[in-house]
Amino acid sequence: MLIVDHVSKYYGNFIALENVHLQFENGIYGLLAPNGAGKTTLMKMLVTLIFPTKGEIRYNGENIIHLGSKYRELLGYLPQQFGYYKHYSPAKYLLYLSALKGISKHEAKEKIPKLLKLVGLEDVMHKKMRKFSGGMIQRVGIAQALLNDPKILILDEPTAGLDPTERARFRKLLTQLANDRIIILSTHIVSDVESIANEIIMIKDKTILYKKPIRELCQLLSGRIYETTADFQDAEIFRKRFATISEKQENGQMIFRFVSDEQPNENWESVEPTLEDVFLHVYGEGALA
Numbered sequence: 001m002l003i004v005d006h007v008s009k010y011y012g013n014f015i016a017l018e019n020v021h022l023q024f025e026n027g028i029y030g031l032l033a034p035n036g037a038g039k040t041t042l043m044k045m046l047v048t049l050i051f052p053t054k055g056e057i058r059y060n061g062e063n064i065i066h067l068g069s070k071y072r073e074l075l076g077y078l079p080q081q082f083g084y085y086k087h088y089s090p091a092k093y094l095l096y097l098s099a100l101k102g103i104s105k106h107e108a109k110e111k112i113p114k115l116l117k118l119v120g121l122e123d124v125m126h127k128k129m130r131k132f133s134g135g136m137i138q139r140v141g142i143a144q145a146l147l148n149d150p151k152i153l154i155l156d157e158p159t160a161g162l163d164p165t166e167r168a169r170f171r172k173l174l175t176q177l178a179n180d181r182i183i184i185l186s187t188h189i190v191s192d193v194e195s196i197a198n199e200i201i202m203i204k205d206k207t208i209l210y211k212k213p214i215r216e217l218c219q220l221l222s223g224r225i226y227e228t229t230a231d232f233q234d235a236e237i238f239r240k241r242f243a244t245i246s247e248k249q250e251n252g253q254m255i256f257r258f259v260s261d262e263q264p265n266e267n268w269e270s271v272e273p274t275l276e277d278v279f280l281h282v283y284g285e286g287a288l289a
């Protein structure tokens with residue numbers, strides 16, 4: 001079990017995270033927050049690239065800093081921007097990284113084709129990465145994070161640059177991997193995590209606002225989300241009066257999705273809250289009661 005025990009991180013006088021307390025068991029955790037909330041800071045501490053200013057992170061009861069290389073052997077990490085050699089093929093690049101990670105050449109040669117197949121790059125495994133799309137490079141990044149069969153897999157914005165098909169493939173891959181490891185992925189895209197995460201972690205105001213299964217998060221808004229139509233000329237009044245979550249136009253009218261605790265009007269249709277509703281409400285408005 002991985003425990004972030006009352007951790008704060010300051011950059012000089014700037015507080016990036018304050019008093020973060022989290023517990024991770026096997027499964028997928030979606031770290032969902034807007035840019036700048038502190039996701040990368042938390043992930044970098046989890047992979048020992050930077051250190052907490054206060055508090056400590058423990059794996060199976062031991063401070064990860066003291067565990068050192070024993071801990072890093074259990075880690076797979078995909079940073080937000082990962083360095084690769086564009087003149088290398090994925091196979092050559094992974095072979096090189098395997099050597100750095102202390103994996104024998106024999107084992108690496110057996111493993112690499114399997115990994116590249118897993119991420120759908122088997123056809124191009126010997127092609128130079130120079131001409132690869134952003135999504136293909138990202139998949140090489142995911143493969144390198146899996147080289148040592150990590151028990152803890154940390155992925156910082158792993159779906160950046162992936163198209164919808166690649167995103168779907170990626171979600172399936174994570175689900176396959178999640179049964180015997182901790183997977184923590186950060187994103188600001190709700191659909192990346194809504195179908196696969198066992199728990200969602202939301203950071204707000206430098207600390208953890210929620211760590212809950214999606215169902216429980218959605219329950220926070222249960223019975224409070226409505227949709228209704230309004231004429232264009234009334235739109236501004238509507239926006240001032242209600243906490244709108246989203247709006248669209250249809251047949252010359254506005255359709256509002258909004259949060260309300262008022263007695264519902266007969267023109268309001270009560271709708272099931274989604275994770276997107278929670279996200280937009282939390283980061284647009286404030287914490288939920």
Ligand SMILES: Nc1ncnc2c1ncn2[C@@H]1O[C@H](COP(=O)(O)OP(=O)(O)OP(=O)(O)O)[C@@H](O)[C@H]1O
Nearest residue numbers: 011014016033034035036037038039040041042080
């Ligand atoms: N080395 C640093 N020195 C000073 N401030 C930093 C440093 N690294 C990050 N910050 C600040 O800490 C805050 C959190 O940054 P962080 O990168 O963790 O956010 P994030 O949620 O990962 O956002 P993004 O997805 O944009 O990377 C930001 O305000 C950022 O400017």
